[in-house]
Amino acid sequence: MIDHDDDALKLDPGFADRFEHQSRPPCQLYLISPPAIDLGFTDRLARALDAGPVAAFQLRLKGLDDHSIAKLAEPVQRLCADRGVAFIVNDSVGLAKRLGADGVHLGQDDGDPRDARAMLGPDAQIGVTCHDSRHLAMEAGEAGADYVAFGAFYPTTTKEVQHHPEPSILGWWTTLFEVPCVAIGGITPANAGPLIEAGADFIAVCGSVWNAPEGERAAVEAFARTLNL
Ligand SMILES: Cc1ncc(COP(=O)(O)OP(=O)(O)O)c(N)n1
Numbered sequence: 001m002i003d004h005d006d007d008a009l010k011l012d013p014g015f016a017d018r019f020e021h022q023s024r025p026p027c028q029l030y031l032i033s034p035p036a037i038d039l040g041f042t043d044r045l046a047r048a049l050d051a052g053p054v055a056a057f058q059l060r061l062k063g064l065d066d067h068s069i070a071k072l073a074e075p076v077q078r079l080c081a082d083r084g085v086a087f088i089v090n091d092s093v094g095l096a097k098r099l100g101a102d103g104v105h106l107g108q109d110d111g112d113p114r115d116a117r118a119m120l121g122p123d124a125q126i127g128v129t130c131h132d133s134r135h136l137a138m139e140a141g142e143a144g145a146d147y148v149a150f151g152a153f154y155p156t157t158t159k160e161v162q163h164h165p166e167p168s169i170l171g172w173w174t175t176l177f178e179v180p181c182v183a184i185g186g187i188t189p190a191n192a193g194p195l196i197e198a199g200a201d202f203i204a205v206c207g208s209v210w211n212a213p214e215g216e217r218a219a220v221e222a223f224a225r226t227l228n229l
């Protein structure tokens, strides 16, 4: 078992087998939906996805029940599928299953990744929020997460946050583990550099794309330049 003291960082032997020995693919963009959308959102999403490489899109609609989200999801999911972008559902394993999504993102109160795996199967992408905690990240890795997410690195108005990791947590993770890590929270084309250099496998972004004064197309183009894509 993992020692519950972050400073001790003791790993079980099985998990240690997943130590990193190879170079990693370049950092990619993970786009998160605005907290609320309407049926016209697909035009904006198409502009964003056509502006540069986007590895994954997360449907994160807070305050709606699964049935309402399912109705909004259908054209969004089709658009992602047409462009080869992984479609990830936030919070709800049941909704991810119902929609046949590519994966689900789980916060610390959104359920156990092992239960999600049992419901969604081996091919599902399961991500887990780990805030600023090495311990939570190792727990998520042990539980079979496909990525761990650290944040919020920068001030954000998209979500009330209590944890602010240093970029060095990304380097620590990538030095030790193969499971990809996602950096999130207030990331813009202008401030993403230190997170990419520290080792983020993905940068997850919301407000800097959907609230960009110059529009979502220009924002994704700017991220593509920052990422050298
Ligand atoms: C990629 C990614 N990282 C973190 C989160 C936050 O998840 P959670 O802590 O469950 O908070 P809500 O997003 O549900 O408000 C995320 N959604 N995606």
Ligand SMILES: Cc1ncsc1CCOP(=O)(O)O
Pocket: 032, 151, 152, 155, 156, 157, 158, 159, 161, 184, 185, 186, 187, 204, 205, 206, 207, 208
């Ligand atoms: C969902 C979430 N989890 C931690 S910060 C955050 C908000 C990300 O949105 P933004 O890119 O606008 O800060």
Ligand SMILES: [Mg+2]
Pocket: 090, 091, 105, 106, 107, 110
């Ligand atoms: Mg959540």
